[in-house]
Amino acid sequence: MAAGNITLIVEPRGKPIRKLPAEFEISLDASSEELYNAFSAASGHSVHRLRITKGSDRSLVPNSSATIDSTGLRNSSVIHVKDLGPQIAWRTVFIIEYLGPLLIPALFLFPLRPLLYFNFDKIPAPSDTQLLVCALLSLHFLKREFETIFVHRFSSATMPATNIVKNSAHYWILAGFNIAYWVFRPDAKAATGTPNEGLVYAGLAIFVFGELANLNAHYILRGLRRPGTTERGIPSGFGFSLVTCPNYFFEILAWLGIFLVSQLSWSVIFFTFVGGAQMWSWGWKKEKRYRKEFGDKYKKKRAVIFPGLA
Structure with a gap:
């Protein structure tokens, strides 16, 4: 030797x-x-x-x-x-996860509409509000795909390939099938020709702010990790002085915007609640990791997502 x-x-x-x-x-x-x-x-x-x-x-x-x-x-x-x-790249996992809810709303609203709502005597054309919700959903998941391909840097290269079905189910079922079916029904609140304009304009404003702020937070997080490494820095910038994960906060805001535009559809708020609970769990794990990893250099946060709350 x-x-x-x-x-x-x-x-x-x-x-x-x-x-x-x-x-x-x-x-x-x-x-x-x-x-x-x-x-x-x-x-x-x-x-x-x-x-x-x-x-x-x-x-x-x-x-x-x-x-x-x-x-x-x-x-x-x-x-x-x-x-x-067998493993699958995390980037590929996210692309597949978001592809379902990116395509499903338009499919439900147009080519599959007669098949899905066959039990209605008359199936009217989609309302302007339903078209707007479809556009917001498409924009949200197009942004997600863009971030997956061009913005995110992953701490782990791969995950077990068998997990892809479980990971995709949350988005394909709850954000795809669930929201699209109920919001685009001919008798849904969003089907009306006279929606509550206050909800529509407030929802649009919240959605745009949430999406842009979320994108900004992701670029901040990207800058903390050098390409090809798993090293991390302490995040700072818009929102990070208030909570551990402002990207989650802005994500939830964007979904609340869609909820308002949809005329308060239960299916949208249900997906938002389930996703928010999962993000809250991830947020506390990240807060604990920051405290352990950076020690006194890191300013501890009491709230991981909602300023002043949790």
């Missing part, structure tokens, strides 16, 4: 991995990324499909530029290598 090199004892965790070496020699100065690349080449699996943990405490050996020495691995240390199964 060369000076500065160590030999690691390699054991599969879970199902056996083809051609995984029983031992592996590596320099203490090498990066853990090199370890992942070596096992990827040996097994024929993508590095994103592999997870390496220390046998001593089962802590993760990250796939990064960190040196083997810094991970605490030493000569004859045992490492466990797990096959996570």
Whole structure:
């Protein structure tokens, strides 16, 4: 064994991995990324499909530029290598998630309208309000697709491919089928030719503000992470001095705007409530992570989404 090199004892965790070496020699100065690349080449699996943990405490050996020495691995240390199964890129996941609610409203409002509402004696043409709601939904999810492709930087490259159905169900069912079916019904409140104009104009104003402010927050978050890294900085800028996740706050505002324009459709507020509850959970996890990661450098927030509330 060369000076500065160590030999690691390699054991599969879970199902056996083809051609995984029983031992592996590596320099203490090498990066853990090199370890992942070596096992990827040996097994024929993508590095994103592999997870390496220390046998001593089962802590993760990250796939990064960190040196083997810094991970605490030493000569004859045992490492466990797990096959996570088929993976799919997070960017692809989001594109698929948002594609459903991007296309479903227009499909429900036009080509599928006679099939969906066949039990009505007469199916009138969509009202101006229904057309407006369809446009707002399309703009919202077009923005989401734009952000996915050009703005967001992901801390994890992939996720298990089997999760795609579960992750997409929230958007395809609640934001797609649920909202489109009920708001575009011939007897929906939005079907009227004389909508409450106060709700329409207030909803439009809130929607535009929420979408633009949300986009701005995403650009701020993008700037905190250098391309190709998982390092993060402390976010600051419009909204971040008030709550942990102003991007979630502005997202909810935009949906409240759609709720008003829809003439207070229960289906829109139901989706907003379910999504808001999930964002509240994510927000508190992020707040705890900021406190742990940045310590006294980070100004703790009592509210993670709604200023002064939660």
